[in-house]
Amino acid sequence: GDSVTQMEGPVTLSEEAFLTINCTYTATGYPSLFWYVQYPGEGLQLLLKATKADDKGSNKGFEATYRKETTSFHLEKGSVQVSDSAVYFCALSRWNNNDMRFGAGTRLTVKP
Amino acid sequence: DSGVTQTPKHLITATGQRVTLRCSPRSGDLSVYWYQQSLDQGLQFLIQYYNGEERAKGNILERFSAQQFPDLHSELNLSSLELGDSALYFCASSTRGSGHNEQFFGPGTRLTVL
Numbered sequence: 034g035d036s037v038t039q040m041e042g043p044v045t046l047s048e049e050a051f052l053t054i055n056c057t058y059t060a061t062g063y064p065s066l067f068w069y070v071q072y073p074g075e076g077l078q079l080l081l082k083a084t085k086a087d088d089k090g091s092n093k094g095f096e097a098t099y100r101k102e103t104t105s106f107h108l109e110k111g112s113v114q115v116s117d118s119a120v121y122f123c124a125l126s127r128w129n130n131n132d133m134r135f136g137a138g139t140r141l142t143v144k145p
Numbered sequence: 146d147s148g149v150t151q152t153p154k155h156l157i158t159a160t161g162q163r164v165t166l167r168c169s170p171r172s173g174d175l176s177v178y179w180y181q182q183s184l185d186q187g188l189q190f191l192i193q194y195y196n197g198e199e200r201a202k203g204n205i206l207e208r209f210s211a212q213q214f215p216d217l218h219s220e221l222n223l224s225s226l227e228l229g230d231s232a233l234y235f236c237a238s239s240t241r242g243s244g245h246n247e248q249f250f251g252p253g254t255r256l257t258v259l
Contacts, residue, residue, distance in 0.1 A: 067247060076147065076235055076250035077188075122188065126246075132178070132190040132201050133248055 035060040037123050039136035046113055046143050054108040054139045056097075056123035064125040066090075066099055066106040067133070071120045080108075080121070113143045148172065149251035151236050157257045163224040166254045170217055170238030176200070177219040178239070178248060179211055183232040194219055195241075226258045 040055040058064065065084045069077040081090030086101035095110045106123060123136040148171035158164055170177050179191040181204075190203035194213035205211075208226075213219040223230060233255050237248035 069250075076149075076252045077237075078147065078250070079247050082247055132193060132203055134190075135188045137187045 035064070035125060035127065035134045037125055037134050037136040039121075039123050039139050041137075041139070043140040043142060046141070048115055048143055048145050049112045050143075052108070052110040052113045052117075052141070054121055054123075054141070056106045056108065056136060058104050058106065058123075058125050060104075060125055060127060060134075062127055063101075064127045066097070067124040067126070068095070068097055068106070068108050069122040069124060069135075071122065071138070073119070077122060113141070115143045115145055117141060118143050147249040147251065149236060149238050149249050151234075151251035151254050153254060154252065155255050155257075157259065158226060159259055160226055160228060162226050162258075163222065164226065164256065166221040166223070166234055166236075166256075168219045168221070168236030168238075168251060170219070170236075171249055174238035174240055174249070175217065176239045176241060177213055177217070178237040179205075179219070179221050180235040180237065181232045182235060182253070188235075191221070223256070228258050231256055231258045 036059045067082045068080040070080045071077045081092040083090040083099035089098045097108045120138045122138045126133045150169045152167045175196045178193045181189045191205040193201040211221045233253045235253045236251045239246045239248045
């Protein structure tokens with residue numbers, strides 16, 4: 034079945050460091066891919082998405098490129114801030130599926 | 146603010162009891178999803194409703210049930226509660242029942258079973 038695998042956390046970075054959170058997926062067909070972010074005490078918020086191969090999703094300085102050849106959707110940010118501290122979830126959905134599959138989440142802590 | 150509301154925000158109850166969690170989707174969204182988030186099992190899909198009808202089932206226990214009403218709000222009923230049911234329960238909504246549409250999440254209900 035469909036699944037998403039994320040790099041295990043937690044990840045601790047200093048402010049202005051480069052961030053990469055790896056995400057790979059297994060799915061038949063052509064899924065859409067998403068990154069969600071969960072700040073402490075809140076629900077999940079959509080960060081960015083990509084619906085087809087080679088699409089790049091971007092938002093708030095974060096980027097991820099849909100790589101079909103490597104079945105990956107790695108999240109990157111060039112310079113993280115303390116306010117980026119949160120849990121990040123990679124997820125996929127397929128056109129004919131009704132549930133979204135989430136990765137286990139990666140906790141990011143950014144220190145000043 | 147996603148536009149999805151959930152009540153109550155916190156719920157503390159005892160083992161063996163029954164509780165009801167409520168969710169109102171974003172205006173115009175027809176589909177509602179329920180998820181359970183626990184420390185050991187991550188984010189688990191429970192069930193989906195679309196325009197009042199059950200559309201998909203995930204890892205939902207038989208002690209749990211849900212429904213979506215004509216005004217599109219949804220309720221998740223948890224009965225014969227056990228300590229292991231303590232978790233964050235999220236509701237999400239989307240425009241359609243399937244396809245490449247993102248889900249918008251509510252703030253969650255934190256359930257504590259003592």
